[in-house]
Amino acid sequence: MACITKLMQEMLRIRLFEERALEEFSKGRLFGTTHTCIGQEADAVGVIGALRRSDILFSNHRGHGHYLAHGGSMHALAAELMGRSTGVSGGLGGSQHLHFPGFYSNGVQGGIVPCAVGMALAEKRKNSGAIVAVFLGDGTFGEGVVYESFNIASLWGLPVLFVVENNRYAQTTPLAVNFSGDFCLRFRAFGIEVCEIATTDVTVIRATATPAVTAVRDNGRPRALVLHTYRLGAHSKGDDFRDPAEIEQYRKFDPVLILRSKLSDPEYEDALAAARGEVSQAFAQAETDPWPDCGALLDARAELLKV
Amino acid sequence: MSTVLQALNEAMHEAMARDERVLFLGEDILDPYGGAFKVAKGLSTRFPDRVLTTPISEAAITGIAVGLALRGMRPVVEIMFGDFLSLAFDQLLNHACKFRWMYNNQVRVPMVVRTPMGGRRGYGPTHSQCTEKHFLGIPGLRVVAPNALCDPKRLLVDAILSDDDPTLFVEHKLLYLSRLGQLPNLSHLEVTASNSASRYPVVSVRIANAPRAEITIATYGYMADLALDAMWRLAMQQEVFAEVIVPTCLSPLDIEFILSSVQRTGRLLTVEESSVSLGWGSEVLSLVAEGISKSGRLVARRLGARDLPIPSSRPLEDAVLPSVEDICDVAMQLVIKGEN
Numbered sequence: 001m002a003c004i005t006k007l008m009q010e011m012l013r014i015r016l017f018e019e020r021a022l023e024e025f026s027k028g029r030l031f032g033t034t035h036t037c038i039g040q041e042a043d044a045v046g047v048i049g050a051l052r053r054s055d056i057l058f059s060n061h062r063g064h065g066h067y068l069a070h071g072g073s074m075h076a077l078a079a080e081l082m083g084r085s086t087g088v089s090g091g092l093g094g095s096q097h098l099h100f101p102g103f104y105s106n107g108v109q110g111g112i113v114p115c116a117v118g119m120a121l122a123e124k125r126k127n128s129g130a131i132v133a134v135f136l137g138d139g140t141f142g143e144g145v146v147y148e149s150f151n152i153a154s155l156w157g158l159p160v161l162f163v164v165e166n167n168r169y170a171q172t173t174p175l176a177v178n179f180s181g182d183f184c185l186r187f188r189a190f191g192i193e194v195c196e197i198a199t200t201d202v203t204v205i206r207a208t209a210t211p212a213v214t215a216v217r218d219n220g221r222p223r224a225l226v227l228h229t230y231r232l233g234a235h236s237k238g239d240d241f242r243d244p245a246e247i248e249q250y251r252k253f254d255p256v257l258i259l260r261s262k263l264s265d266p267e268y269e270d271a272l273a274a275a276r277g278e279v280s281q282a283f284a285q286a287e288t289d290p291w292p293d294c295g296a297l298l299d300a301r302a303e304l305l306k307v
Numbered sequence: 308m309s310t311v312l313q314a315l316n317e318a319m320h321e322a323m324a325r326d327e328r329v330l331f332l333g334e335d336i337l338d339p340y341g342g343a344f345k346v347a348k349g350l351s352t353r354f355p356d357r358v359l360t361t362p363i364s365e366a367a368i369t370g371i372a373v374g375l376a377l378r379g380m381r382p383v384v385e386i387m388f389g390d391f392l393s394l395a396f397d398q399l400l401n402h403a404c405k406f407r408w409m410y411n412n413q414v415r416v417p418m419v420v421r422t423p424m425g426g427r428r429g430y431g432p433t434h435s436q437c438t439e440k441h442f443l444g445i446p447g448l449r450v451v452a453p454n455a456l457c458d459p460k461r462l463l464v465d466a467i468l469s470d471d472d473p474t475l476f477v478e479h480k481l482l483y484l485s486r487l488g489q490l491p492n493l494s495h496l497e498v499t500a501s502n503s504a505s506r507y508p509v510v511s512v513r514i515a516n517a518p519r520a521e522i523t524i525a526t527y528g529y530m531a532d533l534a535l536d537a538m539w540r541l542a543m544q545q546e547v548f549a550e551v552i553v554p555t556c557l558s559p560l561d562i563e564f565i566l567s568s569v570q571r572t573g574r575l576l577t578v579e580e581s582s583v584s585l586g587w588g589s590e591v592l593s594l595v596a597e598g599i600s601k602s603g604r605l606v607a608r609r610l611g612a613r614d615l616p617i618p619s620s621r622p623l624e625d626a627v628l629p630s631v632e633d634i635c636d637v638a639m640q641l642v643i644k645g646e647n
Binding site for chain 1: 364368375378410
């Protein structure tokens with residue numbers, strides 16, 4: 001079992017980063033939009049900590065937590081959100097389009113799932129020993145390509161872990177209006193073993209994810225983890241029409257709060273201070289970083305058009 | 308004498324033999340069937356572990372190819388009919404073509420999507436369309452069309468083994484039957500690959516020792532066969548001489564060779580089998596109009612399929628798709644118009 005203090009540190013890094021991102025967004029210092037994972041940090045830390053750094057992660061529009069948990073540079077993420085040349089994607093990608101070796105994200109619902117399956121096929125053929133984990137939300141289950149991908153992953157026996165974060169809302173639309181049937185049965189229908197838990201306790205998620213990851217690696221077959229969770233923040237910004245009483249009720253299950261009870265006050269304060277320091281430094285550096293060079297953009301275009 | 312189909316089949320064999328990273332995915336591509344149009348013939352027998360016949364899941368297999376390419380493979384996908392490319396569009400537009408760019412040039416996506424395209428077989432509205440027009444102008448996507456004048460084998464091998472960006476490779480169904488090196492009156496033609504240094508040449512054809520060409524016909528793929536027929540008819544029946552310019556890379560398009568021909572002839576006819584509105588010819592004409600010198604004159608027409616779905620019945624299909632007669636008629640209209 002991973003050290004509780006370390007789990008707390010990792011969750012606080014994400015929590016404080018996301019809170020700062022929202023603050024910067026409100027000040028108009030970020031471009032586009034941002035989808036925070038406040039309330040869902042235990043999924044990222046719990047599952048991704050069970051992977052090896054050499055494993056491959058494909059994330060989605062709500063990917064900052066996944067990125068940080070897989071070892072992405074916080075400064076490069078802050079700089080990306082601020083549109084700076086030092087951003088992890090040089091300011092071209094923004095929040096939803098992040099890449100460093102072993103990590104990929106894209107903002108189109110569902111489309112990343114076949115890409116992840118293809119990566120698993122590549123790793124299998126290379127005998128690299130790496131597995132691929134791909135994160136899907138509940139809303140993504142409306143996309144047909146997801147089911148095509150489940151079918152092929154199972155048919156061809158590919159080492160991919162499908163991680164479902166059911167945060168109960170597809171943007172503003174509640175699950176009940178969006179979703180029929182059952183998550184687990186969807187996987188089982190394709191012969192994919194699935195494990196389902198409803199918790200925000202990161203230690204439980206880690207304990208569930210670890211054997212699932214091992215099974216994917218050892219058996220070279222897909223598996224699924226269905227994590228029922230709750231998004232405490234808005235989908236992005238200013239688009240939260242949920243009943244405040246409902247949100248309040250879920251605050252009891254805030255993953256940071258749940259883990260807090262397992263740490264002493266000084267341990268928690270230390271973790272908090274460390275995360276504060278890192279976030280503050282990341283944004284301080286990012287906001288003084290240079291803007292991307294638009295001349296280079298034209299060079300890149302010429303390169304792209306070159307036959 | 309070998310056909311374009313044989314050349315493309317040989318290209319697949321050669322690419323898979325030369326590079327173990329080449330994986331081939333598609334529907335019904337295993338022997339003995341060997342794919343709906345037989346480009347896949349023999350591959351699954353020779354490379355059983357690298358030829359993956361797939362469920363009817365165009366979106367997923369295109370996405371799987373993207374994932375393979377991102378992790379060091381060089382996948383080739385066969386989409387059984389070009390009409391079904393619509394199912395793979397999100398994977399091409401939002402994934403294959405954007406990763407290199409939006410990840411700041413840190414990745415490449417070397418993949419080829421091959422597909423039979425076009426009508427004249429009576430397959431009707433959903434199995435006869437030339438859908439390539441919908442894939443033109445997408446930043447990061449190469450759209451390549453072989454023809455019987457170029458070396459289709461080299462074209463496909465290079466697209467698979469040497470091009471590190473996603474490529475849509477458009478194979479007209481009737482082109483499969485076209486014979487290589489067997490053009491009518493070949494010995495009387497001047498055929499030049501204008502930019503032979505490029506992976507994707509532009510082929511120029513004119514009748515050897517003919518008088519100055521009065522019209523430029525820009526076309527691609529199978530329509531080049533029809534354009535060459537038209538070029539002979541115009542010469543023999545009307546004493547009107549044409550230059551036919553045939554790019555193999557439709558997008559991004561190097562307009563230089565078409566433009567320099569139009570500078571000489573003053574007349575441009577674009578010919579394609581896609582529906583004519585807002586298509587390849589529209590872009591060619593725009594680029595020529597923008598690029599033509601101040602003293603240059605220009606009369607132009609676009610010829611393509613009528614803006615309709617493709618009918619099944621032969622006389623109806625013929626009425627919708629451009630023919631050799633149509634090319635000759637429109638060319639003559641332009642020649643007469645340009646004389647005023």
